[in-house]
Amino acid sequence: MNTGRLLLKWDDFTENIRASYHSSRDLQEFVDVTLACDDGVKIEAHKIILAASRSVFFNILQSYEHPHPLIFLRGLKYDTLSQVLDFIYHGEVKLEVDQLNGFLAVAADIKLKGISSKNKAGEKFIFSGQSALSENQNHENTSDEYLRVLSKQSNDKL
DSSP states (O other): OOOOOOOOOOTTHHHHHHHHHHHHHHHOTTOOEEEEETTSOEEEEOHHHHHHTTSHHHHHHHHOOOSSOEEEETTOOHHHHHHHHHHHHHSOOOOOGGGHHHHHHHHHHTTOTTTEEEOTTOOEEESOSTTOEETTSOOSOHHHHHHHHHHHHHHHHO
16 A cells, blocks of 8 residues: 655646635625725725735734724725725736826835835835836936836736
8 A cells, every 4th residue: 555645736726816816806705804995985805815915914914803803094095995905806906197106105105015025135126027127226207117117017918
């Protein structure tokens, strides 16, 4: 009798998780946290998905063991919070050009994983990948450069 170990692998595991995140956001099933915006709107979400973003949400949710916490996000409007949640749940977000700076500011404030990172030299980059821009590079108009990067990435996907 063979007593060796076996590895059973779910081939489309990652795609299934992605699809589950999408449907969870859309269907609002099994929500267990409420996010309240400064403009009075409340959005239901999932603690485990928010925590997976390794953002400020992770620290808040780890600190409090309430079964359905209410997190008030002072200064944050519904539209921006909805965009942040789209990014967390879907791994991408569609923005109007004039919304980019606000989105990036909120993403930086909450330390949203996947939006900014540091390389070995300590340079901070926005948008991972080949078209990332370093904050340490000299650009005449940095926000215009970010917009070009975002536009190029959006056009490449269309």
